[in-house]
Amino acid sequence: MMDPYLVKDAPLPYCKGCGHGLVLRAFGEALEKLQLPPAEVAVVTDIGCVGLADALFATPHTVHTTHGRSTAFATGLALADSVLGAARLKPVVMIGDGGAMIGINHLVNAALLNADVTVLVHNNFMFGMTGGQNSAFSPLEFVTATTPAGNAVPPLDLAQVLVASRASFVARKITSDHDLTDVIARAIAHPGFAMVEILELCTGFATKWNPLTGAQLKQVAEKAGYALGVLREERRPTFGDGYKERGKEARREGNKENGAGPRFAAGTEVAQRLVMAGTAGERVQTAAMLLGQAAMLCGLHVTQKNDYPVTQGTGFSISEVILSPEEILFTGIEEPDAVLVVSADGARELERTGMLARVAEETLVLADTDIHLPELRCTIQRFAFRSATGPKTAALAAVAQWLDMTGALPMDALWTAIEERFPKEMESTRASLGKILQTT
Amino acid sequence: MMSTTQTGIQHERTARRQLVSGNRLVALGAVAAGCRFFSGYPITPSSEIYQAMMEELPRPENAGLALAAPDEISALTYCVGASMAGYKAMTATSGPGWCLMIETLQYGLMTETPVVVAVVQRLGPSTGGATQGAQGDVLLTQFCTSGGYTIPVFAPSNARECYELTQAAFWWSERLRTPVVLLSDKEVGMTLESIDVASFERRPVPERAAFSGIGRYVPYACEQLEEPPPFAPVGGAAKVVATGSAHDRDGKLRKNSPEVIELLVHLQAKIAAHAGDMAIFEMDLQEKAETLVMSYGTTARAAREAVNHLRAAGRKVSFLKLMTLFPIAAEAIEQAAEGCRRVVVAEENLTGLYASAVQTLLRDREMLRVNGIGNQISPLQIIEAMERAR
Structure with missing residues (x-):
């Protein structure tokens, strides 16, 4: 693979067959396809196995953050660059389903602001790094370390949450989709907030405890009522667009605190x-x-x-x-x-x-x-x-x-x-x- | 930069004064320090800082960005992101919001990202009393990190100091690449005071030491443990590797290698090494004084008034107002307490929080804590407590 963005031939820190490696490869190919200057790409990683990806990026900036907050750090980077800088920076967040739930308000607000941030949600339906506990994305009846008898709580539909949050680009893909690279590239190129949720396998735990293969991910989506594909793609102004203009309009006339010099003599000599x-x-x-x-x-x-x-x-x-x-x-x-x-x-x-x-x-x-x-x-x-x-x-x-x-x-x-x-x-x-x- | 004593400029009766709050002057001080990014979430008694920044930063001459965050975690996290992109950033909150910010504050500490948080204290615990002042967050701002790393904390006692110490907060935050807290309180923040704003000095705008651009950028390079590594912005030509996890000089995750431990030691060493320069205080000593009255924030004003009364009555009393709370201005405190039998520490909290932090410095002296919650501590309270203890 000729990819100037990723470290060549680096051993992946993931279990055999783990979806994270597939998403990482597609992400690298998307960057290659877009030919973005590496200095204008900031990979912002969350906590979990997905957060180990930083070391695999050879040229883009990498910012490894706290759990669930990655989208908010990326939003700060994007907003500052869009208004105060050259408006060229493309922060791309790599986050798991656990982090997406902790930081769901960061996703919602980045979507509302239409900050130029791309979020890749690696949804493997559970917490992998900590031993396979259930998450808010675990399907019904899913067996995890913390739901040995099967999960009884229905999974979150994050894509719908973000559609409702007026996100301007929302997609849900499966790791095996042949157009995964293209959709990720479209999301990054999109001017404004973009979220791509990628359904994937945790081969460390999920496939051991559940009759689940890559071929069955589509059925998992169907059962959860998840729509697949690009669910929304529209243009609307980003927060940075026109901020300076709005600032000029909102500028208040003068300073209301007019300084007062002494013009009269006080009658009192004491407080x-x-x-x-x-x-x-x-x-x-x-x-x-x-x-x-x-x-x-x-x-x-x-x-x-x-x-x-x-x-x-x-x-x-x-x-x-x-x-x-x-x-x-x-x-x-x-x-x-x-x-x-x-x-x-x-x-x-x-x-x-x-x-x-x-x-x-x-x-x-x-x-x-x-x-x-x-x-x-x-x-x-x-x-x-x-x-x-x-x-x-x-x-x-x-x-x-x-x-x-x-x-x-x-x-x-x-x-x-x-x-x-x-x-x-x-x-x-x-x-x-x-x-x-x-x-x- | 500002080092010691006497921040107050003599107030001339000819001055052109404005009625202005401490909160507003925090905002103006931030702008004067070159703050370009503010993200806020409303909370009494700090909301006015947020509103003032929303008004000030977009002005063409300030060329900044201010925006509403959906919560306090986002507010500080947006700021840290903006700071990583190279812009001076600040947020403002009160106790309940501060609790939520501690996670990101530690991230700022670990990644050596400058950011200023103005904490305007109100009565706690929990949501406490929104419009009731207090000085109860002094240890919560200081000891909020795993490992007990020193967060520089500056505490203004009046509106003018809000302006000056906000600049000091930015100065040290940028100079040492570390989060800094400006610890105000409801009385200092919301009380309107007649101030001659035109007489304010604009101090030199601080700049963090930048990467030269020559050779490979090593994000956590530090030749000397006492100095921060050169800064390169995310989005700039040099590839940045930032991480809140234990890391080596290249920013690679490492568990407990000697290099990792050395960099953790560095986080504390760079603050400790500059403690003397960071110390801002007002010292007014009297020869042969047996008592030192020490205070900070709003209570320092009552303490000063108490000292004035006592001196008018012929008593020998020394006075020390601390504007840098952390790192502790140990030299100043020791100098002020020299020869004193008793040290009075007045502060508006239940048990004497700051007193407990400086007690070890004053071991061989009697310490008298004057504390209270629910009301401003008055000069009379301080005098009466001192009289009772005589």
């Missing part, structure tokens, strides 16, 4: 630690962010910690904001300088976490009119944040009220922060907040 509590979806975090922006406009350091239940969008929403002339170290709040409570959800969470118990006599607590709060060390100051400005502006109204009362930052810093972030809502927001500020 201010605020806890804001409300309901998810009612823009508590946005109000906290605007306060932070306003503080940065005054040259202060800021940290903002947001907390919410595992499910986003329901239940409480808490923001802890620290504004400080000094660098902020600990970002938690042991004793708050101010607590702004704008919803019952928020109040309950503050009570649950013990934050309310840490309120000191000097703490400023501003709460919405109707919210129940336990007895605190300080006086609770009530405002109609929700009814005056609406639930989604209540948190910001509380921030404005706090600034108005303490002068920690000039009100103009807050207006500027709002104007920079939400220019269209500036007028209405300011009018809305005015209703609260006037009442005091």
